[in-house]
Amino acid sequence: MLNKYPLWKNALIILMLLIGGIYAAPNLYPDDFAVQLSGSREVHVVNQPLLDQVKQALTAKQISFKSGELTAKGGLIRFSDGQTQLKAKEVISQTLGDNYVVALNLAPTTPDWLRSIGAGPMKLGLDLRGGVHFLLEVDMALAVAQRLDVYVSEIKTKLRTDKLRYRAVNHREDGSLELKFSNADVRDKAQSLLRKDYxxxxxxxxxxxxxxxxxxxxxxxxxxxxxxxxxxxxxxxxRNRVNELGVAEPLVQRQGRNRIVVQLPGIQDAAAAKRIIGKTANLEFRLEATTDASRAVTETYPFRNENRRPNKATLEKDIIISGSSVANAQSTFDETGQPQVSITLDSKGGQLMNRTTRNAVKRRMAVLFVEHKSRTLYETVDGEQVAKRIPYVEKKIISLATIQSVLGSSFRITGLDSATESSELALLLRAGALAAPIYFVEERTVGPSLGEQNIELGVTSVQIGFALVLLFMLVYYRVFGLLANIALTINLVLLMAVMSIMSATLTLPGIAGIVLTVGMAVDANVLIFSRIREELKNGLPPQSAISAGFDRAFTTIFDANITTLLASVILFSMGTGPVKGFAITLSVGIVTSMFTAIMVTRMLVNLTYGGRALKKLSI
Structure with missing residues (x-):
């Protein structure tokens, strides 16, 4: 037996190794700490003069930066470390104000030619580096106030249905509702009715x-x-919004009575994430006030498109439906190529829209965009700048269109500024409306010093384990040990390549999975080499012993690895967070280690010993 692979098989293995090397290469280029800039709306554009203004502000505060550049998503300022990044964000936020989103990010340094073929580095979990941490606060007082608004509409409808005339329904400053009547008997009947139903x-x-x-x-x-x-x-x-962003292994959980923690590992566009997560956007559909509707309560709002003339419209205060009635929303384009959002309502929302528009054909209906924002003011306290958040509500009209026919559960919203805005609005509506406004209390990278320490310790553990395995194999199996060490190195490269292609998130438990993979990979080689030694002792010629060793050890290797692979699949399906990270790394490592131990090692042995007569083996 000559122990030679055919040329096509050698070529195929070498091709796979080259592809693996190319897709593992981006991991040699670590990301830069960066601050990303983008406009809160399309009218606020990040351009070169704005970028120069930011650079000048950083220079004035003696904050060094590596570079500043314009990207398709805004501006990007790169820094050498996380601490400088955090200081720079505060300076940039003060410089630009609330019209721009200033977000922490990690900027890739992978060469363009690698990115052009889809090659990128592995994402690092929050326990290592590469994530953003948001602490959000829910406005509980406004949540109660919004529920009272719903009660006001219900109470008015119920009193009108029972023909109980009231003079006014008002909110008091203490948060209660006040109903005003002209007649004591009517008041008492209303009280009995409401106590019964509420x-x-x-x-x-x-x-x-x-x-x-x-x-x-x-x-x-x-x-x-x-x-x-x-x-x-x-x-x-x-959670729905984060899932729409496609972030790997995110964390969204409650903290205390009124706060929510959002952690986004491996985030690539932190500015977009902050804009979408923090946007407390909702829609209200209202009829335009008519001149003969003297009894209707009206409110005047500006249009979102500031160039429109006239730039204001008066609407009825009664809300037909809100964004909470939206079952689905998709960003599309109309017949003229302008962006729009196609909306599908739930059954209740469709009924309300149908009932209202049945008597409002040829009237105009407005889509009111409601956004809860906060304005940041900086005050000097004891010689230091202290940020103070002042919440406010901004309501602007997106569109005001004539109702041509009775509407049902499906219709469209037009009048949007751009495809990006329509896409974000569709995402927000599809993910569901927030029950109450949320405000950013804290934003930071997650323990950059801890992440660096974890990375250093994790890499050190892999290096020590890898070095000890290489030394053992070289001493104990000599030339065969050297070939196994080459295959083991290739295994780690392939593991990184597959993890990078999958866009998997590497966590600290994932590093433990890599260490375990190293041990399992060399275990397969030990089984093969031990079998070859046994065959040599049994009197087989060297070439026959090599062939028998690989062939007869295969069943044992396959059985051992397939059971471990099944266990890792169960861990992945039932585990969460770090457990999933460990399971992914272990699963990929099992597949690559079987390939390198059986196919690559045998190719190297064949190239070293195959095709010639042998009297003895260095094993």
Missing amino acids: PEFLIESEDMDGAFYLTINLTESKVREIEDYAIKQNLTTL
């Missing part, structure tokens, strides 16, 4: 200045229920 109300009657009032407060248990719902709904919505 056990969550605490209702008190009062006579004052010739008028008769009902004061409505929510019970403590109902307030707590609304707050819990707001947190749970916001958690669900934020």
Whole structure:
């Protein structure tokens, strides 16, 4: 037996190794710490003059940066370390104000020719480096106030249905509702009706200045229920938004009574993530006020498109439906190529839209974009700049169109500035509306010093384990040990290549999986080489012993690895977070180690010993 692979098989293995080397190469280029700049809206453009302004502000504060560049998504300033990055973000935020999104990021340094073929480095988990940490606060007071607004509409409808005339329904500064009546009997009937239908109300009657009032407060248990719902709904919505972003192994969880932690490992566009996650956007559909609707309560709002004339419109205060009734939303283009959002409502929302538009054909309906924002003001306290957040609500009209026919569950929103805006609006509506506004309390990279230490210790553990294995194999198996060491090195390269192609996130447990993979890979070689030694002792010629050693050890290697692979699949399907990271690394490592131990090692042995007569083997 000559132990020679055919030329095509050698060529195929070498080709796979070359591809693996190319796709593992980006891991030699670590990411730069960076601050990413983008406009909060399309009208706020990041251009070269703005970038120069940022550079001058950093220079004035003696903050060094590696480079500043314009990208397709805005601007990018690169720094040498995480601490400088954090200081620079504060300076840039103060310089640009609230019209621009300033976000922490990691900027790739992979050469363009590698990126052009889709090659990129492995993403690092938050326990290593490469993620962004957001701490968000839910506005509980506004959550309760929004629920009271819903109650106001319900109460008005119920009183009108029962023909109980009221003079006004108002919000009090203490958060309660006030109903005003002209007649005490009507007031008392309304009180009985509401107590029967709304056990969550605490209702008190009062006579004052010739008028008769009902004061409505929510019970403590109902307030707590609304707050819990707001947190749970916001958690669900934020998870949907993060999933739409395609972030690997994100963390979205509640912290305390009114805060939510969002951690995004391996994020590539932190500015877009911050803009989408933090945007408390909703829609309200309202009819335009008519000149003969003197009794209707109206409000005037500006258009989002500031160039429109006239730039304001007066709308009825009653809301037909809100964004919470949206079941699906897709970004599309109309007949003229302008961006739009195609909307599908849930059954209740479709019924309300149908009922309202049935009597409003030829009237105009507005789509009101409601956004909860916060304005940052900096005050000097004890000689230091202290940031103070002031929340506010911005409502602007996206479109005001004539209702041509009765609407149902499907229609479209036009009047958007760009395809990017329509895509983001569709994403926000599809992910679900936030039950209450959220504000950024904290944003930071997750423990950059801890991440560097974890990386250093993890790499050191792999290096020590790898070096000991190489030394053992070289001493114990000599030439065969050298060939196994080459295959083991190739195995690590292939492992990194597959992880990079999969865009898998490497965590600290994942590094443990790599260390385990090194041990399992060399274990397969030990089984093969031990079998070759046994065959030599049994009197087989060297070439026959090599062939028998590889062939007869295959079944044992396959059985041992397939059981471990099944265990790792179970870990992946049932585990979360770091457990999944370990399972992914272990699964990929098993496949690559079997390939290198059986195919690559045999190719190297064949190239070294195959095709010639041998009297003895160095094993």
